Amino acid sequence: MTLYYRKRPTAPKCSMRPADGDDPTPPGTAGGDLLDGPPPLRYYPPGSAPLRERPMTSSQINVKTLLAMRRRGEKIAMVTAYDYHSARICDAAGVEMILVGDTLGMVIQGHENTLPVTVDDIVYHSRMVRRADPRALVVADMPFLSYQVSTAEAVANAGRLLKEGRAQAVKIEGGREFLNTVGALTDASIPVMGHVGLTPQSVHRFGGFRVQGRSEDSAKRLVEDAGLLERAGCFSLVLEGIPFELAREITESLSIPTIGIGAGPHCDGQVLVFHDLLGIENELKPKFVKKYADLNDVMIAAIAEYRREVKSGAFPDLDHSYGAAPRRASRADREDD
Numbered sequence: 001m002t003l004y005y006r007k008r009p010t011a012p013k014c015s016m017r018p019a020d021g022d023d024p025t026p027p028g029t030a031g032g033d034l035l036d037g038p039p040p041l042r043y044y045p046p047g048s049a050p051l052r053e054r055p056m057t058s059s060q061i062n063v064k065t066l067l068a069m070r071r072r073g074e075k076i077a078m079v080t081a082y083d084y085h086s087a088r089i090c091d092a093a094g095v096e097m098i099l100v101g102d103t104l105g106m107v108i109q110g111h112e113n114t115l116p117v118t119v120d121d122i123v124y125h126s127r128m129v130r131r132a133d134p135r136a137l138v139v140a141d142m143p144f145l146s147y148q149v150s151t152a153e154a155v156a157n158a159g160r161l162l163k164e165g166r167a168q169a170v171k172i173e174g175g176r177e178f179l180n181t182v183g184a185l186t187d188a189s190i191p192v193m194g195h196v197g198l199t200p201q202s203v204h205r206f207g208g209f210r211v212q213g214r215s216e217d218s219a220k221r222l223v224e225d226a227g228l229l230e231r232a233g234c235f236s237l238v239l240e241g242i243p244f245e246l247a248r249e250i251t252e253s254l255s256i257p258t259i260g261i262g263a264g265p266h267c268d269g270q271v272l273v274f275h276d277l278l279g280i281e282n283e284l285k286p287k288f289v290k291k292y293a294d295l296n297d298v299m300i301a302a303i304a305e306y307r308r309e310v311k312s313g314a315f316p317d318l319d320h321s322y323g324a325a326p327r328r329a330s331r332a333d334r335e336d337d
């Protein structure tokens with residue numbers, strides 16, 4: 001069984017992030033330096049995906065870049081990532097934003113919702129993501145009760161996400177009730193992404209993960225909240241779990257980019273959870289998730305094959321074993337020991 005990750009990147013780490021103009025790869029063609037030559041990613045339909053999508057201009061994305069993209073009508077792709085390796089993968093794929101989401105409570109920690117996640121957890125994961133030095137803007141989620149108690153606590157906790165977690169922006173869930181918080185954070189020069197609609201930290205108030213904004217009153221409230229959050233200083237807004245017509249109305253009423261998840265095609269960008277889009281998570285199947293791969297099956301098959309080979313003695317063979325040291329070892333050999 002040939003797996004794409006058998007062939008590890010041979011180029012030094014810095015080759016994932018060439019300086020502007022350094023990349024010899026013409027746009028739109030398969031790049032050479034991340035995965036050096038074939039085999040192609042086996043789960044893409046043939047010919048559909050280059051191995052490296054990172055654009056030629058690889059300057060760091062910031063909040064201004066995103067506003068400019070919205071003005072140009074260029075869609076924004078955001079994915080969650082929770083560690084160094086997933087951040088490298090997202091960055092190599094060329095996404096503009098990485099979210100260190102509190103969904104890590106579910107997909108990494110195995111909780112049934114996001115409520116148990118702590119500021120320490122987000123700091124820990126954000127540090128790993130930023131160690132990948134991605135071109136994408138890294139947004140860290142403010143977990144449940146890290147910003148709801150007081151604006152002073154919100155600023156202190158958001159400050160930790162930037163100072164210790166090295167995030168470049170934070171995201172908070174909620175509408176008009178957090179305008180002072182958004183103001184205090186932006187006054188402290190902490191860029192804030194808002195998040196309205198199905199806000200998972202309110203799962204108990206909603207009585208489950210339910211689509212929001214279906215009644216006239218709640219739709220009206222969401223449109224108002226979105227406008228208020230923009231005026232309070234948010235640089236972008238996640239719209240989650242709302243009807244696509246409402247997401248379109250909100251998007252058209254704002255001048256900051258909206259990033260949808262379960263909010264239809266009319267947002268300025270989209271976000272998906274890493275484990276969902278790659279099919280690593282295969283128990284939950286929300287309607288809005290599109291799986292672009294089936295890594296759960298790929299990983300089980302790989303580990304099962306490894307197990308069979310261990311049991312049969314086929315692994316390790318001599319190709320994966322060290323021989324005795326050569327009699328006249330070179331200096332390099334001696335240093336290997």
Ligand code: KIV
Nearest residue numbers: 080101102103238271
């Ligand atoms: O925590 C998260 O991953 C999120 C996205 C689902 C928007 O908030």
